[in-house]
Every structure is written in C-alpha cells, then in structure tokens.
Amino acid sequence: MLLRLPTSVTEAQECMADGAVPVGGATLVWATWQRDGFPDRAVSLRHVPEATVVRPGTLGGAVVLNRIDDRVPEVLRRAAGSIGTGAVRRTATVGGNLVGSSLRCLLPAALVLDADATVLGPDGVYGTDLNEVLAKRHLLLALHWRTPAASGYHKESAEAGGPPPLVVATAVHAGADGLRLRVAVRDGYEVLSETAPCDEGADQVLGALERTDVAALPARAREVVRRQVAGVL
Incomplete structure (x- = not known):
C-alpha cells in the first residue's frame, strides 16, 4: 500500500482523483485491511x-x-477524552471518528454545537451540514461552530466489546430570540437531537423535550x- 501525505488541499484532491482511500488514524480500518486486503x-x-x-x-x-x-x-x-485508551486517542482522528466509525462518539457533541463542516469533494472544497457528511461519507476537512454559552457531556461506563454506552450532550446557545438548549442522545447506535427554549429554566426545557422524540427514550436515558x-443550566 502506498500512503500519500499531501501538504495542501490541491494535492489531497489529486490523491483522491488517483483513487487513494482516505485514512485517518487507521484505528478502525487496519484490522479490516488485514482481513480483506490493503488498498x-x-x-x-x-x-x-x-x-x-x-x-x-x-x-x-x-x-x-x-x-x-x-x-x-x-x-x-x-x-474526545472519553474515547478509547490513551494509545487510541494519540492516533484516532476527528474525521475518522465521525465519518469512519459506527459509534461516532463525537457526533452528539457536534450536534449540540450546531456544527457544520468543510469537506473535500471531487470538485473542490465546500461547506455542508453534518447530515450530508454522514450520509455521503465525505472527506472531512474541518468542523465549525459558534461557541455556546455553556455545555456539558455525560457518557456512561461500558465494558469493552459491549453495546455502545449511553451518551448525553448538551449546549446552551444565545441568539436573537433568547437562550436555546440543544440536547443530543446516543442510545445504542442511534443518535437523536432536539432543541428547546430555556430562558425560563429547566422546567421549561424538560416540558418542551417531553413533546419530542426524547419522550420515547427508555426511562434511564430520560433521567x-x-x-x-x-x-448545564
């Protein structure tokens, strides 16, 4: 396998045009390549x-x-600090986790930040939303967001090799229409994201969330x- 290491976006685009397969830290694909063959x-x-x-x-x-x-x-x-071991975190990349992983541990955090993305496609660099990045498995150049007023993160402990642990991410954003809270929940392999006004406190937010898909989560996750x-409030 020939690993190309471009130093510019133009060179990276040329590599892709030559059929090079994007690889982040290779923490997820290496075992697959060993089994199925290297590109x-x-x-x-x-x-x-x-x-x-x-x-x-x-x-x-x-x-x-x-x-x-x-x-x-x-x-x-x-x-990011909750993903894998120290050795994994020294190798795994943001793009590899978001685009190349079925767990997508960074996705709830990116969703509550209302992040969008810059990607590299066949026709060059352009901006898009996370839904398109995940659906089309774009080559991610960068994430972008507005800094929230506050944010929080919870990830339950889990045994290695077991089902994905529950993740709840939250962020409060200030806007022209007041404060709004965004929450994202990973339950199993599914991730849902909702938003609610929060100028009047936690009761207002929780009441609004009970009228969304959050209400269908298991009791443990809702708690x-x-x-x-x-x-976070």
Missing part, C-alpha cells in the same frame, strides 16, 4: 493545514483526539437527560 493507495490529511487546525470555532478533521484541548467547548473536549439539562 493500492491511501491518503492521510495529517500534513494539510486546513485539516489540522485547532482554534476556537474550528477543529480540523485530521486532528488526533488527544490534541483537543480547552480551545474547544467543554462538550467536545470531554467527548440522565433531566440531570444533564439541570446541570
């Missing part, structure tokens, strides 16, 4: 500046998880949502 060409964005940036409001797709620090909101930092909403 002829692969491409990593680890040397592309647009994909390795870490700053308020932007996080590159090739950033390894252990580089995510207090330059990003608490919800995203804690989500965690209640605690996280009260905590």
